[in-house]
Amino acid sequence: MLPVNFAFSPCPNDTFAFHAIVHGLVPGIRVTPHLDDIEALNIRAAGPEAEVTKVSINAYGHGLRDRYILLRSGGAAGFGVGPIIVASSKRDVGGRIAIPGERTTAALLLRQLGRFETAVMRFDQIEDAVLRGDADCGVLIHEGRFTYQAKGLTLLTDLGEVWEQRMHSPLPLAAIAIRRDLAPTLAPAIDRALRASVEYAFAHPEASRQYVAAHAQEMDPSVTERHIRLYVNDYTVALDETAVMKMLEWGEQEGVFPPADKSLPIFV
Numbered sequence: 001m002l003p004v005n006f007a008f009s010p011c012p013n014d015t016f017a018f019h020a021i022v023h024g025l026v027p028g029i030r031v032t033p034h035l036d037d038i039e040a041l042n043i044r045a046a047g048p049e050a051e052v053t054k055v056s057i058n059a060y061g062h063g064l065r066d067r068y069i070l071l072r073s074g075g076a077a078g079f080g081v082g083p084i085i086v087a088s089s090k091r092d093v094g095g096r097i098a099i100p101g102e103r104t105t106a107a108l109l110l111r112q113l114g115r116f117e118t119a120v121m122r123f124d125q126i127e128d129a130v131l132r133g134d135a136d137c138g139v140l141i142h143e144g145r146f147t148y149q150a151k152g153l154t155l156l157t158d159l160g161e162v163w164e165q166r167m168h169s170p171l172p173l174a175a176i177a178i179r180r181d182l183a184p185t186l187a188p189a190i191d192r193a194l195r196a197s198v199e200y201a202f203a204h205p206e207a208s209r210q211y212v213a214a215h216a217q218e219m220d221p222s223v224t225e226r227h228i229r230l231y232v233n234d235y236t237v238a239l240d241e242t243a244v245m246k247m248l249e250w251g252e253q254e255g256v257f258p259p260a261d262k263s264l265p266i267f268v
Contacts, residue, residue, distance in 0.1 A: 003030040004031050004190065005031070006033055009142075010217075011142050012216050015214075015216075016205075017232050017236055026193050034053075038056060038100075041054055055174060055177050058256075061108075061248045069268055070239070071176040073176065073195040074236065075175035075236065076175075076235070077171060081171055083105070084144070084158050085157045086127070093157055095116075100126060101123075106139045109163060127140065139159070142217070143223055167246050170235060172240060183268055198236050212228075241266070
């Protein structure tokens with residue numbers, strides 16, 4: 001079987017979880033990895049290159065639902081994992097808000113608080129943009145949850161907590177999607193291999209250390225460890241389907257997502 005093109009982010013949770021499948025340490029599937037920022041992956045998924053790719057739940061609802069079906073393993077969800085809004089000092093959420101991409105789940109969750117002027121930039125540029133005054137507030141994802149205080153920023157709101165209180169549900173951030181035309185032959189094997197990769201990571205946490213460090217934005221090992229502990233969890237083994245459906249339904253109700261073809265299954 002030819003290698004499958006598998007796209008995911010260079011963030012520690014993904015490189016930790018997928019180290020084993022990338023390096024042939026689990027049976028069943030060979031992959032050719034493609035690593036990029038989650039918003040870049042969201043955009044790439046609309047083109048012809050992507051076969052199996054990590055996507056934000058927001059991106060999936062926006063325009064990928066007809067083309068892709070979701071796998072149960074390899075996603076990102078949980079409690080206490082949500083994006084946060086920060087500023088240089090205590091203030092109301094508002095003004096010009098930096099977001100890590102229009103298709104990110106972070107951008108969708110901001111709608112829980114209202115409609116704002118937003119500025120799109122890479123996730124790793126947002127802290128500095130707020131500190132410089134280029135943005136009044138910033139929505140942080142990934143390592144930003146662990147570094148904002150040391151950089152002198154102030155927490156205004158945890159968007160994940162808002163979701164959890166409102167929906168009584170874990171927050172679904174992203175999932176692994178496979179093209180619907182490939183799913184009948186490839187999806188079961190890929191899902192098993194992804195699950196095995198995550199389980200291998202739990203069983204051999206030191207095996208991926210060099211791979212994780214080579215791709216991490218934040219060089220502090222303690223930040224990397226906290227990042228992995230938070231974002232790689234039971235939902236990475238098996239995504240909460242009900243939580244994903246809640247987000248897709250809420251996005252439709254908000255008028256963010258186009259009406260979906262309800263005859264198409266969401267999960268394999």
